[in-house]
Amino acid sequence: MWSTLMKKDKRSVLRKLTSSERQRIFDLVEMSESSSNVKSVWGWCAIEGNQLELLYINSNTAPKPHSVSFNNLSEPALKEALAKLLTPIKAAYFRCLYLSSTSKHPTGLAFVLSVSSSKCEQQLNRLSYEISSWMTRKEMAKSIKRVRQQYQQKLLNNQIDIDSLTYNNHQLEKRMLYHLSHDSATGMLNRNGLESALITSLNSVPIVNGDAFISVIFVQFTNGERVQARIGCDGLDDLLKDFEKKVTDVTEQIQHIARISTTELALTTVVPAMNEQYLPTLCKKIATIAKQGFIFEDSEVHLHSYMGVANSFHTQNESQLINNAFHAALACKESGELITFFTQADQQDQKAFNQLEHYLLQAVRNDDLILYFQPKVDIKTQKWIGAEVLLRWKHPVLGEMSNEALIHMAEQNGLIIEVGYFVLSNAMDRASEWIEFAPDFCLSINVSAKQICLPAFSNKVMALLEQYELPAHNLELELTESCLVSNFDIAKANINALEALGVKFALDDFGTGYASFNYLKKLPFSALKIDKEFLSNIIDNSQDKSIFRSITNIAKKLNKQVVVEGVETQAQHLFITNEHCDVGQGFYYAKPMPRDIFESELQKQYPLPDKFIIR
Template identity: 30%
Template sequence: MIAKAVRSKVMARAAVIGLTLGVTALAALAGYSINGNVETTRHVRETGMQSDQWGALTLNVSIEYEMLGDYLRASSDVGRQPLLSAMGSATGNVNWLAENGDETDREEAADVADSYAAYTETLHELVAADGRGDLATVDALAQQANLAASTLRKTTIAQVARKRLDMDQYLLDVDERNNKALVAAGAIVAVDMMLLVLCAFVMIGHQRRIERQAQESRYRAGHDGLTGLANRSLLAEHVERTLKQAARQNAPVGLLLLDLNKFKEVNDTLGHHAGDLLLTEVASRLSSAVRESDIVARLGGDEFAVLLPSVGSAEGCLELARRVLDAVQGPAELDGVRVDISGSIGAAVYPLHSANSAELLQHADIAMYTAKRSRSGTAIYDAETDSHRSEQLGVIGELNRAIAEDELVLHYQPKVATGTGELVGVEALVRWQHPDRGLLPPSEFIPQAEDDEIIVALTDAVLEMALVQHRSWREAGAELPVAVNIAAGGLYDNAFPDRVAAALARHAVPGAMLTLEITETSIISDPAEVQAILDRLRDLGVKLSIDDFGTGYSSMAYLQTMPLTELKIDRRFIRSVHESASDEAIVRAILQLAAALNLKVVAEGVESAAALAVLETMGCSYAQGYHMSRPMPADEVLPWAAGRIRVPVGS
């Protein structure tokens, strides 16, 4: 009966709760004791400081009294000087007690202050009478000062004694409190020990139950909790075992990796519950679409895998991938909301594409990304594509080194006023001075960087270099605004505005001297998040420009709310604006839109005098292109400007 009671859930919970309460009580008592010790230390320190001030006050009054005697006995000014120096020396002690003492200290300090002021005034009158040679008055004032000093010393000595008595009583109270706390701590520890023993019995009683649960835990360790499919770990075991068997039987093995499209949008829009329903539905469709011998697994997130033990050939594997994708794709009802399920599948075959399980998983993953990028739905591993991917990774690795070793250089393309030719700013364009391949244009590395997190470091490096160059031009007398292109990743990085602010402050560059150029497509992906980032940049005084405007019409609806300063018309409409009526109409429409929104307009890609003349006639204020100047190194900008157009000085 007792053993059964010990093993019961009620007893287990009671023991745990009791032990928890006991430990909590012990911790509370420890906290109470620590807090009491802190309070005691503070009180002792404050009382000691107050007592010290009363003692110092007594000492200063005594010194003044002694100096008075020396003054009366002195026959020269040198002998009288100590009294003159000592007068008023206790004022600081009185003031400190009036501000920092307890209530009694402040009351007594107020009385002492009056007495000490009268005493000090008597000394001043005595010195004045001595200066007049009025010896009778000197004697009378000396007696009065002696009486006042004696009274002050008695008062201050009494206060020192009072503080000592207060301290003794306080310490007696603290000692009594500590004794009570010690008794309480002993009782709590005893109870806790009994509860600890009871918990030990309870744990032993539950050992068999834990053993029964171990088997279930092992199952859960190999299966996805949401869908019930095999997880990544169990799939890896199946792949290893299947490949060993295939090697003995010389039978190809296929692996499919499925990644869903727009799963994040479902989660963000409909909630995580809807996302879970979607994953469950996909798992069900996958399980129904494959053969009995195939193994379906969820790798995590919205990624699934299908192991095909006997696939026949690469063509057969790809055909199975298409059939699986057809089965998975299609509409689904999620809590009454209709969504379309779609995805991309990559396939790889052992031993045709891979020599082991790790390569099979890796190559199927590469094929899946190939299918996603090409939007073909399915793709099988291709060594040539993988080689291109490896080259891209090599570029990223070299680019990391290039940033660290300052191999990047900036060229600057002027932006001019169409009517006057006045230089109104420059756009910073990055180049890579490769140690082996020479000066590389951005097309050789920017696309790869934009597919990798290195684009953040690259953007920060370009911004830093542009601000350094702006400051150099300013020190040379040219206040030349500079524009820097910002990748889409910067507009979804909450830390980006802080880094811009730090860079501006580091180089003492006003925000108005910096323009950040962004693309339409980077805005329309998530307008609300981009709006918040742009608002913070605007608050820094930074100007914001839409680059290549006209290529992403769906973003026009956001022009009214985004804190933009400028539109840059895409070069495809500018190149033949003087020859094409349709291009001219588009440019006019953009100019009218910009005027309505109070935005400046820059025409990109101006390559002829005729195009520039038409733009000026149409009212386009600014232009940029090869007709004015190609991008040039920083040291050529001011000489070029001085020989052709005026560089504006000042903001």
């Protein structure tokens, strides 16, 4: 959260704070809050040589200049320099303390300005949540003890103006406990608070066959991010508070409601014994409340929800119970179901998936993934004109995993960016050697939605092209329609930037999405790949033939290259030849091959000069 704040503020120098420093700033804000009825502007400075440099301040008014000099490292000199630096911000007084330092060489100062500003008040409310969310219960206890000791020492050393700063141990302890367990924007429990509440509930409702049990309902809002973009962070906070009130008004069955993330909630309930309809009925009530709509600035906002439900007879561990509900909610997202219940089979699958995830992480870190290449042929000449890059992984215990399984797992566990970069880098490295004897050979690489929607994606591809000295026209990136749905504007910017260099783009799995034709008009695709589903029954199915011909006719009118994947038989090859398609790919022509075999076959397609040897 701190790095996010700093990146958003151009005045900030990207200096990462340590955990200890974050806690010290939090303590300072707490002490200031307890002695004043107004909120505070806060920030921190670095001490470099004889310069005090402002690193961050949560105020719209940025002091200029950003640094001032001081004569020595004594406390009076540093305080005088800080006062001079912060003069443009009108404040009755300020307080400061050292950040990471030794007794002789302090390296930073944190400060709090006592001012009156509603905007600062909102920022400080968020600050309390963001800082406390890092603190464990143990860290919090240490922090309270440390603040007391520091305060007492400062009083003895006469470093605190007793008239302007009062300190109430009980109040500070109470507030820190609250911020540790609650979302300050909505007042709901946070993840820490929910786990504490579940511990109490699980102890009070022991699991006995046929008796009541605890359930966690994990609620995700499919349109949550869009709603937030429309009404803002504060608007979404208010909407969720309204949602919480409606849920508690309609049913008394909910024990706790917690905000797990910006657009995710978790609810707990005690399920009565022998009542199979209790949970489905309750979940439908919750979904109905979300759909009914909420008024925001004279307009109506609707939330679309799906829910994962986990029960305490699968686990008595509070954290695992929440995780089980979360994974059930993910299953909803994939299946399209409104409600999914976590089962014993899911538990076993999750254990296996977690183990597999661990193995994959090791494989990515150790460069154990293997690239395979499947040729793409010119249908008229049967010559290899390119290849699609596929990923394989041979695990000593699990055996070989396919490209589809690997990509799916990488997308599920957040490794898709690393895996995608591995494929791009290694494939472009090989292609840079092949073009010495096959100058027009084009390498096709699949790109995921998360990759193409990264603002820096085009720059990374450009850097790799330069690093491996690969001409842009020798690279083709394949995108599915789903890649473009999540963030079209960023995807379009990346595509346009790379296309301007000469990189080619193909729309993969064409014909399976509702908006494919629309994307052909809006984006500079040079080719479309007809999904293999249309080819599997093409010989005997007249409807598939009609759809196939319609697609190829449109492609020709738009001057797009037609690539047909999944060609497995001579009959299919003859059909696409008669339909004047351009490129074929499939087992009929060649199976995917590891690098050494592929390069050997490629040499036969493009005979090498005697002096050239592939590494």
